[in-house]
Amino acid sequence: MRDARQIGEVNGAMPQLDRASELHIEASLRDSAGGTINRNRWQTWAFPQSRYELRGKGVKTNLAFIQGAYPGVRNLDRATPPGDAALFVTDAFTEEVVQYVESGGKVLLLSKGDLPAVRDPHCNLFRTVPYNTGSTGNMGTLIADHPALGRFPHSGWCDLQFLYLISGIWPLDLEAFRPAKIDPIVRCIGHHKTMRSQAYLFEATMGRGALVATTFDIARTFAARPETQYLVDELLRYCLSAEFKPRNELPAKFFLDRIQAKRARGTARSWDANSGLTGGYEPEQAIDADLNTFWASNTPNCKTPKDLGVELPQPRTITGVRITYYNSHYVPGMDGQDLQCWDGDRWRSLDDKISISGEGGTVWLHRFAPVTTARVRIYITKMGPTPYPNYERPAVREFEILAESSGRSSSPKQRLDHRPGEL
Numbered sequence: 177m178r179d180a181r182q183i184g185e186v187n188g189a190m191p192q193l194d195r196a197s198e199l200h201i202e203a204s205l206r207d208s209a210g211g212t213i214n215r216n217r218w219q220t221w222a223f224p225q226s227r228y229e230l231r232g233k234g235v236k237t238n239l240a241f242i243q244g245a246y247p248g249v250r251n252l253d254r255a256t257p258p259g260d261a262a263l264f265v266t267d268a269f270t271e272e273v274v275q276y277v278e279s280g281g282k283v284l285l286l287s288k289g290d291l292p293a294v295r296d297p298h299c300n301l302f303r304t305v306p307y308n309t310g311s312t313g314n315m316g317t318l319i320a321d322h323p324a325l326g327r328f329p330h331s332g333w334c335d336l337q338f339l340y341l342i343s344g345i346w347p348l349d350l351e352a353f354r355p356a357k358i359d360p361i362v363r364c365i366g367h368h369k370t371m372r373s374q375a376y377l378f379e380a381t382m383g384r385g386a387l388v389a390t391t392f393d394i395a396r397t398f399a400a401r402p403e404t405q406y407l408v409d410e411l412l413r414y415c416l417s418a419e420f421k422p423r424n425e426l427p428a429k430f431f432l433d434r435i436q437a438k439r440a441r442g443t444a445r446s447w448d449a450n451s452g453l454t455g456g457y458e459p460e461q462a463i464d465a466d467l468n469t470f471w472a473s474n475t476p477n478c479k480t481p482k483d484l485g486v487e488l489p490q491p492r493t494i495t496g497v498r499i500t501y502y503n504s505h506y507v508p509g510m511d512g513q514d515l516q517c518w519d520g521d522r523w524r525s526l527d528d529k530i531s532i533s534g535e536g537g538t539v540w541l542h543r544f545a546p547v548t549t550a551r552v553r554i555y556i557t558k559m560g561p562t563p564y565p566n567y568e569r570p571a572v573r574e575f576e577i578l579a580e581s582s583g584r585s586s587s588p589k590q591r592l593d594h595r596p597g598e599l
């Protein structure tokens with residue numbers, strides 16, 4: 177700023193408020209005759225430090241930060257079903273939790289990935305950068321006139337009081353629930369080219385019970401952000417009130433099938449010490465049947481060797497593996513890759529025939545004589561040609577195991593967002 181200098185300092189005190197409020201700070205600059213030179217206005221929000229009294233209300237949780245903030249809330253580990261809890265606050269929608277809701281339980285789900293989410297690439301900061309190009313990202317938000325948010329101040333959409341709750345998270349994918357229809361409490365408006373039905377907060381009945389579910393970033397922001405604490409407080413109050421009577425219904429079967437399919441897919445992982453976890457690109461992203469998400473390992477560096485594979489819940493007879501790489505710059509060299517299975521004692525190279533297809537040669541189909549194993553992986557020691565010399569490592573959108581009977585393990589969504597460039 178040219179010729180900028182400090183002309184004074186303004187001090188003020190926050191008003192003592194007994195409820196959450198939107199505040200406005202206004203400043204005017206006047207000349208000696210009292211005429212206005214300029215003025216500005218800023219919005220801010222204030223939240224009281226209150227905690228809903230949960231002692232004796234039968235609330236259970238598996239989340240340490242909820243138990244720490246609310247005396248009287250009983251802590252359960254992940255494996256323990258919530259049983260006779262009046263409300264269960266959890267981040268995991270397991271088989272036990274689904275059954276608990278179905279039989280009449282109430283859940284506040286702070287989802288950490290167990291609900292279907294819209295994980296568009298490169299736009300988890302809410303909008304696509306550069307703004308609104310392509311076909312991914314979000315256009316806005318809409319908050320329904322609904323008692324769940326209680327006295328949380330808003331004007332019908334997510335203004336900056338939701339910044340820390342939304343930044344860096346994926347919205348829920350309401351279209352995955354079809355034919356069930358959900359009218360969300362906080363809607364996320366999808367990109368204008370797709371108009372996908374998305375949400376940050378919704379509620380539904382399931383069997384004899386009900387749930388409120390959100391992807392708001394509550395776990396990471398609870399300790400430091402007063403708006404998060406206040407929102408959780410209002411949600412708890414709502415879940416325990418007589419007003420908690422969702423109009424939309426979700427079938428438990430949808431979630432039970434999803435949990436079972438996930439279990440059958442096994443666990444994606446790396447074994448090599450050089451294939452460290454990179455946030456947002458975890459191995460799980462390569463077996464989620466979604467071509468928009470992918471695995472890559474930048475830890476401890478972006479150099480080969482790197483490995484990625486699947487650990488099955490029990491040994492299976494398999495006949496092939498289909499690997500879809502991110503794009504042509506993240507594909508291994510033919511002489512720098514080895515498909516291996518675990519023989520119970522060590523990794524063994526599979527005698528595979530490879531056929532390459534897809535745009536830029538990104539889909540590698542490995543076929544081999546039937547082998548029974550519980551672990552299979554691709555071990556990559558050398559990359560193909562890449563214009564990014566500092567990123568000499570692979571990226572995999574999907575790693576599919578092919579079995580004799582089923583043909584292919586899953587059908588990833590066909591929508592691809594090819595974006596050349598570094599990951």
Ligand SMILES: [Ca+2]
Pocket residue numbers: 461462463464465466467468469470572573574
């Ligand atoms: Ca994927």
